Amino acid sequence: MGKRDLLSLRDLRREETDKIFSLTRRLKQEQKRGRAHRLLAGKILAMVFEKPSLRTRVSFETGIFQLGGHAVFLGPEEIQLGVREIAADCGRNLSRWVDLIVMRTFSQHTLEEVAGHATIPVINGLTDLFHPCQVLADCFTLLEHKGSLEGLKVAFLGDGNNMVHTWMQAAEKFSFSFSVACPKGYEPNAEVTRAAKENGGRVGVTHEVEKAVRDADVIYTDVWTSMGQEREFEKRRRAFQGYQVNQSVVAMANRNALVMHCLPAHRGEEITDAVLDGPQSVVLDQAENRLHVQKAVMVWALKGFRGSRGGDEG
Ligand code: CP
Ligand code: NVA
Numbered sequence: 001m002g003k004r005d006l007l008s009l010r011d012l013r014r015e016e017t018d019k020i021f022s023l024t025r026r027l028k029q030e031q032k033r034g035r036a037h038r039l040l041a042g043k044i045l046a047m048v049f050e051k052p053s054l055r056t057r058v059s060f061e062t063g064i065f066q067l068g069g070h071a072v073f074l075g076p077e078e079i080q081l082g083v084r085e086i087a088a089d090c091g092r093n094l095s096r097w098v099d100l101i102v103m104r105t106f107s108q109h110t111l112e113e114v115a116g117h118a119t120i121p122v123i124n125g126l127t128d129l130f131h132p133c134q135v136l137a138d139c140f141t142l143l144e145h146k147g148s149l150e151g152l153k154v155a156f157l158g159d160g161n162n163m164v165h166t167w168m169q170a171a172e173k174f175s176f177s178f179s180v181a182c183p184k185g186y187e188p189n190a191e192v193t194r195a196a197k198e199n200g201g202r203v204g205v206t207h208e209v210e211k212a213v214r215d216a217d218v219i220y221t222d223v224w225t226s227m228g229q230e231r232e233f234e235k236r237r238r239a240f241q242g243y244q245v246n247q248s249v250v251a252m253a254n255r256n257a258l259v260m261h262c263l264p265a266h267r268g269e270e271i272t273d274a275v276l277d278g279p280q281s282v283v284l285d286q287a288e289n290r291l292h293v294q295k296a297v298m299v300w301a302l303k304g305f306r307g308s309r310g311g312d313e314g
Helices: 016-034 054-065 089-097 108-119 132-146 163-172 189-199 209-214 231-239 282-304
Strands: 043-050 069-075 100-104 122-124 153-158 177-181 202-206 218-219 258-261
Touching: 016 132, 016 282, 043 089, 043 189, 054 069, 054 100, 054 282, 089 108, 100 108, 100 282, 108 122, 122 132, 122 282, 132 163, 132 258, 132 282, 153 163, 153 209, 163 177, 163 189, 163 202, 177 209, 189 202, 202 209, 258 282
Parallel strands: 043 069, 043 100, 100 122, 153 177, 153 218, 177 202, 218 258
Antiparallel strands: none
């Protein structure tokens, strides 16, 4: 069988996702109890990053170390993808030294180029189009807090960006509904939206905050200006007025709705301090779960689950 890449959530079948969550649960418990789980002893992870990162970098480096492997971090200055050499050559070369690649790039196409020419698995650590590791961690966090994803209503306020696209792909896989409220001109990618609907995802796009948030079990937001869009900051800040997650927006949702954010947050812009730090916020659980979920993803990519239950892997 071919290698296992995670370029978008489309690369995971529902049963593989369930096994990843089951292994995540086990690895999280073991880590809390101080029990070693060197499932990837001696494996080397190359981390190719064209953009800054706190969570993704630290959680992958920590994760591969806890699994008995080692990480080599390559920032924008080292690799200079497309300047020193083409993406395909980067993939071909890395495949001769290391076992696994995680990449944070601008274009999804660059990631696909590397993956298409690498003989080892490639994991998407965020592109302009998708952020699958984040949404896997978010879904796992929802499972911990709500017990199940089925039947939930997830509302997203803000930009129709990489997070929204990834949530739409998650809605294809799980039976929750997903509504995004965004200003005109900032709607999600039409192709991703159409595909999600065609694949049975219950997804909706609106310009009205209340329509998205009414009866929601989860309110999600993200920065209005993503990495690479810094020059549009002022224009975006004006366009997104009215889409802030604040206490009056939280009051429109279900009682005890969870507040989520992938972080980093721009406090006072897309979300207020009171909500981000408030009792309904689970943002630090999301951040922590990046570590546990990505460890399971790396085990899946390198070893698969041999037809067994994910939690039994090892
Ligand atoms: N949420 C997330 O991916 O954070 P970083 O950009 O800090 O990695
Ligand atoms: N949409 C944000 C997510 C950061 C984790 C960005 O791409 O910058």
